[in-house]
Amino acid sequence: MPPRISQSNDASPADAQPREDAIGGQIRELRKARGLTLQEVADAAGISVGYLSQIERNQSKLPIGVLKRISTALGVQINWFFHGSDVPADEKDIIVRANNRRRLTFTALGIEEELLSPNLSGPLEMLMSTIDPGADSGDYSHEGVEAGLVISGTLDLWVSGQFFRLNAGDSFSFKSTExxxxxxxxxxxxxxxxVITPPQY
Structure with a gap:
């Protein structure tokens, strides 16, 4: 899967106002999935650890400007936190509709990712990558295990120096530490x- 790199957040909902009760938990969930400490995110966002902790626990106001800085620190666009606000109560944390996926675009790499799992708080994450012709993730590794299924096109995959070319319908699995x-x-x-466990988004 593509490496976890930070993105700038030029796009934002025109008139959206953050809902602190919904966003605090999402910030904590995403921070933990990325393996970042409160201190690291607070430093990157230019706010205090205490303030960030209050935000995550929905105990403090969250101005849109602060949310933008936190989004940048977490490597997502601000609209990440506005997805799913209209999900029916009986579908929350269970269903992800195709038109309501959270997306990350790595323009420099030619890769777009869509989160298919409802959240990042469970034991695994599922996502779909669209890899443009000529795009290359570069070498990387992390904790956990991952598996995948090629839906369309051709995937070149290297694992610990071994090269594989996979076509639509082919699947794979390996330790992410490789x-x-x-x-x-x-x-x-x-x-x-x-499919990656634990979540690495």
Missing amino acids: VHRCANSGEEPTKVVW
Whole structure:
């Protein structure tokens, strides 16, 4: 899966106002999934650890400007926190509708990711990557285990120096601690569904 790199947050909902009761938990969930401490995120966002802790516990107001800085520190666009506000109560934390997926675009890498699992608080995450022709994730590794299924296109995959070319319908699994890399040397976008545990988004 593509490496976890930070993105700038140029796009934001025009008139949206953050709902502190919904956003605090999302911030904590995403921070933990990325393996970041309160101190690291607070420093990157230019706020105090105490203030960030209050935000995560929904005990403090969250101005849109502060949310933008926290979003940048967590490597997501601000609209990440506004998805799912209209999810029916009986679907919350269970269902993700196709038109309500959270997205990350790594423009420099030519990779877009869509979160398919309802949240990052469970034992695993599921996402779909769209890898443009010529895109390459570069080498990386992290804790955990991951598996994937190529939905369309061709995926070039390296795991601990071994090279594999996978086509639509092929699947794979490996320990994420092994150095790995994915790329698309084909002429059409490649779509891959990934399952990672623990969540690394």
